[in-house]
Amino acid sequence: MNTLDFPQLASAADIKAGFEQHGYICSDEIATAVFLACQLRKPILVEGPPGVGKTELAKTTAKLLELPLIRLQCYEGLDEAKALYEWKYGKQLLYTQVLKEKLGDLLQGAKGLAESVDRLHHFGDIFYSEDFLEPRPLLKAMHESEGSILLIDEVDKSDYEFESLLLEILSDYQVSIPEIGTVKAKSSPVVFLTSNNTRDISDALKRRCLHLYIPFPTTDLEERIVRSRVPDVDEGLREQIVAFVHSLRQLDLKKAPAISETIDWARSLLLLHAEQLDEDTVRSTLNVLLKFQDDIEATEPELRSLLNPPRSGVASGA
């Protein structure tokens, strides 16, 4: 199997630095995972709470390696006709019409039925051939000759049957089409699968993948992420934002705010020209961070104590 010879992939540290240039700040573990996935040609299954940058990881890898990103969004009921391939039925119908017209020419001079059938057999049959194949994302990724990044997003949303469909692709980088045969990848893609853990992924699938778990980031990492994504927010506010979000994550919420929410919040505060966090600002922008009314209601009474942790000297009041 051919390997990707990218200078960006020389080591995990290079990948990390490369990611940072593209605005994706990651931990060593994530960089190691991408490094190994590219070196060992193994798919990565990325799990973690929503909004920690699972999909973004695949996108950034595509940018870094300058490869096309092919994305397959999974949902309940996704089947091979939408994921793998579909026949171009309309064209197939037209083809049979054309064939019918040619039939006279073909069978001209044939003596008896046996000879006609014989001639028919020798006539090249392209009814089921690549010409009439409509490639869907998975097959498209097999066709990319320069290699590609294949992102199979939220694989936990798909049915169990669909997982079995993926097994062949993930272990051998090939797909079987009953009417044609096996299509092997021209250049094996780098595959990312993401899952939000709404159900357990089957062992067979997990076995074929490297398994990366992305947790909520540390304060340090998150501050760097905010700095890279929202550079205009000044130092003090950034620290406050991250500290507040971290303390929110300690509460029992239906959905704890993730990195994407932190970034959105930082942007909103920037638009509102907030210089520092105070109760009113937080109260009016809380819906950016928390997506359930219950969570907002549970948090509001706590705001004061969350904003004024014992050691920090944030003055409250507008």
Place this chain on the structure above:
Amino acid sequence: MPSRLVSFINVLRSHDVRISPAETLDAVQVITTLGYEDRNQLRSGLSLALAKTAEEKVTFHRCFDQFFSYQLPQSIEQQATEQEAANSEGDAIPGADPSDLEAAEAALQQMDGEGGETRLDLEGELASDPELAGQLDVPIMDMLRNDDRNSLALAIARAGDEVGLPEIQMFTQKGQFTRRILDELGEGHIRSAIVDLENRGSDALGELQAYRDRLRELVRDHVEREYLLHAQGRNQQFMDDVLAKARLSHIEHHYLHRVQDLVRRMAKKLAARHSRRRKVTRRGQLNMAKTLRRGIAHEGVLFNLYWKSTRKQRPQILAVCDVSGSVSAYAKFLLMFLYSLYDVLPRVRSFAFSNRLGEVSELFAQHPVEKAVELVNWQYGGATDYGSSLMDFAQLALDDIDSQTTVIILGDARNNNGDPRLDVMQSIYARSKQVIWLNPESRALWGSGDSEMPRYLSCCHFAAECSSLAHLERIVDRLLRSSS
């Protein structure tokens, strides 16, 4: 390294991390790609290949730190590799826990402080007495005297492997293994030399004893570490096995929480297998592909239309549990199982009865397991009356029973000589997909005394003895397989 890796993987497996041979090969590839230079990188690299859930990652990191902390202490890694190169036996990586080393060092300094002279005594003794020197001419003695910790740790680790220390299972074996390792190391020589010196009343006695004690301490620590690493997980598995096979009424109260865990895991496993078969129905969508393909036979005229449809299979489960006094010990577990099943299967309805019957699905939904079980027992416990309970059941649920429904009855069928109401049972039998009766009594007792089991058998698709978790799992597995 591979054999070290394999034993590391064994440790992981004993801590409930499931690792297939294919994943082991992946781990080898990871190691060859990453190399040993960066310990943290190796750690996260291996965790990618070996631990496949968030919980497993936690276990992995704990085991990795335990296993390699003394295998690869940073300070002597270099020496270790050199030594490894020198030794043809390439797999054992020596080393010692830094904290141990510090302790030993302190002890040694103390010894030096007290007995700077006695050290000379031993030297002198050895010089003057060739016989004693011959006796103490074992490698381990040199290491002790030169305070060569790396060699000591290496020798101990190797002796440990020699006597099969990784196989240690019970804490009672610790002494035995310590002894065997000491023998393997040639501690016997030191011992007899001590006896000699004692007889002679030599001044060097104290020093030699200190050496011996230090050796014993090191070996004991090593055994303790290995025990923690290898045996703990294994003991847990052993416990789980025992609990699964024990009769439910015999399980001690203080193991209840482990059983609860076990029950939940079982129910989850079954539910996972089960939900795989559920399919979604899409009505009213034209299956264009099939219609066109079939139309080709009619010269492309779309003669027959085909609609998209997938069979919808959502079996409903109704579970009826006897909570009367005669089966109370079992009922607790059966209710617990129902509770867990309710957690993972969406369409389970549960009922409890002794002399009357009521639906307890609500209780299960609202309360944590202990509370729910207690409430059910309190509300429905009492003397058994199958007849009226079945009547209640029919009234509550008979209309909902259809060809997709499985009815599970958990009880001993001891009806206190009342009317068994077989007619109600028969109507349930006729309407449902299957009726399963799980009886905690062994088959031989069915029909004895006031047991109505043989008569109820005529209305069951399947009846079985169910008195241990292993039984329960086998039966429910069967149930799910046939119900979908």
